[in-house]
Amino acid sequence: MPTDYALYLRKSRADLEAEAHGEGDTLARHEHILMELAKSRALPIGAIYREIVSGERIANRPVMQQLLSEVEDGRWKGVLVTETSRLARGDTIDQGIVAQAFKFSGTLIVTPAKTYDPTQEADEEWMEFGLFMSRQEYRMIRRRMNAGTKSAKKEGRYVGSRAPYGYERCKLHGRGWSIRPIEPESVVVKMIYELFLSGKGAGEIATYLNQINIPSPTQRTWVRQTVGLILQNPHYAGLIPDAVHPYKKVIKDGQLTVKRPLNKQCELYEGVHEAIIPRETWEETQRLLTKNHKPRVPSALQQHNPLAGLLYCDKCGQKMQRHPQTDRNFEKYYCPTVGCPTVSAPLSQVEALVLQGLKEFLYNLEMQQPEQPDFTTEQNALKNIDSRLVEQRKRLTKTFELVEDGIYTREAFLQRQSEINAEISRLQTAREELQRKLDAHAAELSARENAAPQIQHVLDVYDRKSAPAERSALLKQVIDRIDYHKTTKQRWSAENDLSVTIHPKISARK
Template sequence: MKKVVIYARVSTAEQAEEGYSIDAQIDTVQRKCELENRQVINKYIDRGISGKSIEKRDALKRLLKDAEKEEFEEVWVWKTNRLARNHLDLLKIVDKLSKFNVDFKSCSEAFDTSTPTGKLMMNLLASVGEFERETIVENVKMGMKQRAKMGKWNGGIVLGYRSIKFGQDKEKTRLEIIEEEAEIVRMIFELYASGRGLRSLVNHINQLGYKTKKGNMFAIATIKEILQNPIYIGKIRYNRMQNWNEKRRKGKNSNPIIVEGEHDPIINTDLWNKVQKIYKERSKKPIRNFSGSYPLTGLLKCPECGSSMVAGVTKKKRKDGTYNVHKYYYCGNWRNKGIAACHSNSIRKDNIEETVFKKISEVLYDKSILEDLVIKINKKSKEIIKPLENQLNHIERELRALETKKSKVFELYEDGIISKQDLAERLKETAQKIETELLKKESIQRQLNKTTSDPIDYHVIELLMSKFNNILHEASVEKKKLVLNLIVQKIKVNPDRTLNSIILNFDHKTKRYLVNEEDESAIDSSSFNVSLEINFK
């Protein structure tokens, strides 16, 4: 009897559809495996995750890792789109499985990847599936675009308005003014029109205690978005970003749809025009009177609020007309949200950078410190792994007991001891318990994936630290910044601005980057993951 595993996935949107539910997929595949005389030894489940890419699918990564260990012979799914919606991703996954002598099978599509004909059939079905998905996406986009051209709201949250349903059709919505929030919007426009700068405006609004739609403090970016949103003069703006998923903010559309909306305006056109004129004048880039990079931006953490620290300068004019420039790292919260959020907590750029790079070098060249760090890592890893493995074993026993209970409930129904209603209620209760245990199992497996069970070799850490140190002292500014962001998780600072600790993280990607290993596959199942915390007294 062949040993097989089941892979199931459901996205957030699909969770509402009974046919796509995890239980439905598992039951269908399990019955098919029984008919085919297969022994199901494990189930890998990704919940609430899109099949568009494989990046965030922890269960799939575990499956590939276990396939490499040759723990099973086949992977079964309900449909091919459960494994991947993207044709290229599907081919990569199936190709990787075949390298480990693992076949791929689907309950809904009759093909067998162990044969050339089956592989051809899989390619054809995957191409059709991807075409269907892209067609649905395109049709939805067209519908939303047409709604926008008619002045209708396409959804989303915006300060000053709420979306309400109206009429007989439950799908029809329109925007309604929330007067309490509209007052904040008017205040923002009026203060900016009166000459307030963005930072001053943010500071003022936050000190008054006003909050955004999500209950957060206002930031400069939030204020900018409000000042540039034509929704507040009764217009609908749509398609401001093109191909948002692929390009994000780089895909800005120079000609978005802007039409008269069905909703009431919050501010008048004169105030809007005045604000846009001022904003345009202030948006001209000023001449920079200083140069240089800030490699620790985002890595340094504010000693007061813990937010990332950002670049900043102070300039003082000398008698000869030149400027005395001092470079600092400031609290990002203070910079973006003002004194109501935090204080500047400024740190001299040159001082902190010299200290950080010097401390990293000291650790590298002091063998006893590095050895002690490696011993602590391995000890901590053991302390973490053992309890997690015990919890996992307990959950596995619970799941087996629940599956047995489920079978017994069916037997009671078949013997006429319980009614159909009792059967449904008991199965529902058992399914909920199984769901809870599976969620616990996934959480523990994610933690185990982040913690390597094999002892870390001192020489591996020494090599990585050496390469890291070389880059810090010899590489270009751009490369130095890239590597710092890859490896340094955070740099903590004491209230007196002295260095508290540096937390480094080396995983398979950074390891490969530092030692120039070849990327054998787009899907890496390596579990190498080391967190190194360097503390300073």
């Protein structure tokens, strides 16, 4: 049965603010209060735990983690704290962990105001209520602090603890802080923007700054990331950003983690500090940064198949897959269906056959005399439907007049109206179907007229498009599907029955 007690000391945000105003060391004051409490009650103290770091969650407080582990092991009879909120305040999950650890181990919580025995239902309720109230107080403080920070930024004041490179913090005459340019760092910032606008990249600028022995913000060598952050920083244009990297809590693998993603839609406020870079220069820099930014796609995720999504096996209908080049074999296409008689063929041969098939299709297209389809019947039918719709709508209007004149009873009016509406609906459906057919004919005619120049363009620029993704995009402009055929293995036979059947997009009716 344990007989010793432990002291747990932790600073709150209010304590930190009080210390900043000269009220002395909080931990020392609280330690004196608890030692006097232990002395008055003759409580043997076995250890004193001082939490130096301040964190919202237990995961960020290593001393609290150690104390909880010892409490769960039943090492202490009780723990002395100035108030229950010192144990857990920020997270309801953490509060539950603390409450359970003390309850199941039977460890007392001793405060100057009251001693809590978590094994007793009344004390457990009081302790849970105290933790709940401390949580609400913590939320209120957080809201007040966030509102104060937002208000200060809107007023143009600087709220950071460290000034950006090229600036130093300075106290405003009223209240709050701002920043002011300092040399020679501000001159370096101007140089970075001038070099970037002259056409140099962030990496080149970093190399140049290292060559002329200019120290970086960390007093180490310059790197492209540091230059990039300076080029994106709105403080240099006299602006104050709202939240560039806001806190975001996410659950991953059952664990709560805090991330700080980049906020690309960050709101900017006019600052009271002096700008190092003209506003127009900074805005032009941001435009160039956005224009030049191309996300890098890992090689494993890049497209290597120029016929991706187009090539199908003519035996089983499955999409043909690309087998990458190895030391023994070239790139080739193969059918993934087990037992399919289709055999593989080199990618280069299949691609050459596709281009040859396109050339033949283009030749036949140019040699054909374009037919001018006769849509007279469909157009006459469309006019007839339109005239009948006009007639039915007039009859519908007439039914309202007849019921108003008392010629139609209410029942007769409703029946007649239902019949006319049904006929209008039938005519509208017929009209829509007829119009779809006319539009499809017109679209196909237009596609055939534009097909030759489009195919010719694909053939002209295809060889110049080295990237497989670009070649694939070109082919998909004019080809809907390609059927692949090959059933003989040339390893055992000189016969080669490799062939492809191209289905151009213009052959399909819309």
